[in-house]
Amino acid sequence: MDFRSSDTLPGPRSEDILPSTAAAAVKVVIVGGFGVGKTTLVGSVSEIRPLSTEETMTQAGVGVDDVHGVEQKAATTVAMDFGRITLNEQLVLYLFGTPGQQRFWFLWNGLFDGALGAVVMVDTRRLEVSFDVIGRLEERGVPFVVAINTFPEAPSYPTEELRSALDLPGNVPIVNCDARARTSSRDVLMTLMRYLHSLTATPEHT
Amino acid sequence: MSESDQDWDEASPERLYVITGGRSGPSEHVVLDLVTLIVSRSPPQPTMQPEHVAIVRMCSSPLSVAEISAYLELPFSVVTVLLADLLADERVEARKPVPPALLPDVELLEAVMRGLQKL
Ligand SMILES: Nc1nc2c(ncn2[C@@H]2O[C@H](COP(=O)(O)OP(=O)(O)OP(=O)(O)O)[C@@H](O)[C@H]2O)c(=O)[nH]1
Ligand SMILES: [Mg+2]
DSSP: OOOOOGGGSSSOOGGGOOOTTOOEEEEEEEEESTTSSHHHHHHHHOSSOOEEEEEEEEHHHHTOOOTTOOOSOOEEEEEEEEEEEEOSSSEEEEEEEOOSOHHHHTTSTTSSTTOSEEEEEEOGGGGGGGHHHHHHHHHHTOOEEEEEEOOTTSOOOOHHHHHHHTTOOTTSOEEEEOTTSHHHHHHHHHHHHHHHHHHHHOTTOO | OGGGGOOTTOOOHHHHHHHTTTOOSOSSSOOOOTTOEEEESSOOOTTSOHHHHHHHHHTTSOEEHHHHHHHHTOOHHHHHHHHHHHHHTTSEEEEOOSOOSSSOOHHHHHHHHHHHHTO
16 A cells, blocks of 8 residues: 555645634535436636535435345445535535436435526427426425526527426516636526525515 | 544545444534534644544544534534534534525525625
């Protein structure tokens, strides 16, 4: 085994160190179907090269169809990409990009707990993959905005048509984005924050 | 030092069992979120187990539990067990995430928007 010098010890690179004054962090979760651009969005706004954290889930908890009646519980590892934005000397924002297998998202204990909100990324060629996650976010009371990733081959529809296709309430923002562009991804997050702000201002909404 | 030849890439169930002493969850009543920030309170001690040393070392500046998990290449739940030990021994402190409320408060949202605006 090689001797490990101090610069190979696990930990952040010097440029990725947070200020010692960092007092609290908030999180936003990016959800959406396979290949819709979640990792791209996280990477385009993150100040650190996106990292990956994982969690091990037992088969019993995951609900995998087990036709063979295998006694042993198999463990499934679910990895999640995340990035970071230092907002000011005290406050840090983390963005979590969920993996494509939707059935795992809501089993990851605490992923949505305490999240400010979520971004649902949608590819207009596959609207149907978003139905389930939108329903689950509504069920859990997690506020979200919808970001339509503008792939060149994807058809574009008027916002109101998308709204009714996705069965979204009138106040849920729907925005176009190019997840590869930092400003566009930043604007999606700004849209989410403005939406949350409007919900706070009118707590009587349903 | 013995921790110098740890293989951080290996996370077999057996290894995880050894690391956590066979426990499956935090022993103390500590609720750690993915974005709880962890900061060391003192330098690592030679008697500590290698994973504890690694955490105490990388948390000389604040680091989220998610980042610790990423750098150690250990699952989130294993890291929370390791952190529970360190918290119980007062080796590290935890800075709780905001907000616990159903809807975040206006001042927090405005701080987030100001931060994003600078990007
Ligand atoms: N044209 C265009 N391409 C994009 C955009 N966002 C992502 N892509 C491309 O789409 C592909 C998939 O993007 P990812 O970010 O890996 O998608 P993901 O949602 O993380 O995928 P999974 O994690 O596998 O579910 C990549 O080749 C990206 O370059 C976008 O806004 N516009
Ligand atoms: Mg991805």
